[in-house]
Amino acid sequence: NAGVTQTPKFQVLKTGQSMTLQCAQDMNHEYMSWYRQDPGMGLRLIHYSVGAGITDQGEVPNGYNVSRSTTEDFPLRLLSAAPSQTSVYFCASSYNGADTQYFGPGTRLTVL
């Protein structure tokens, strides 16, 4: 099992550009989530999914879009990047709502 994988590991964007952060898991987990981590703060939930075709907003969803067409993949789209989106992004998955979440290695995103 590769667990939770994220690509890319690092990315630099210019303001206004769009991009997609990829997340995949091979553990057949139903639940998947995206978090962002900013200096001095804990991780904050952006969007989450409780199964294929079902997504919902977390604490800080503005400027991000998600979809879940398969159980394995949960991409995060930045529609028009802003410097405030400079952060480290983590994807996580769990078997169900009560299970432990397992995290990917993270993507460090810089928006200039």
Added chain:
Amino acid sequence: AQTVTQSQPEMSVQEAETVTLSCTYDTSESDYYLFWYKQPPSRQMILVIRQEAYKQQNATENRFSVNFQKAAKSFSLKISDSQLGDAAMYFCAYGGTASKLTFGTGTRLQVTL
């Protein structure tokens, strides 16, 4: 909304000694889960320990144990026989429904010789 508070931005412990990291939370739910995650410089989030709120017994994983006080909404982590490899950021997290986690701001643990 749930909140998680870690009031110790930094802690230091000598190798082989014991250290306790504090965490308090606020919730109106009766069924939930609490976690401690470790984040070393590699930035990988690693589960240290998990506690189900309905269990009165404190969770233990080798050198790591928790003191869970449900009425006080307190969830502290005790690390015994500290090792250099324990140096990291430690995050306390609250898990309610749908596996959504709310994190504290973290405690940076230094381990000295």
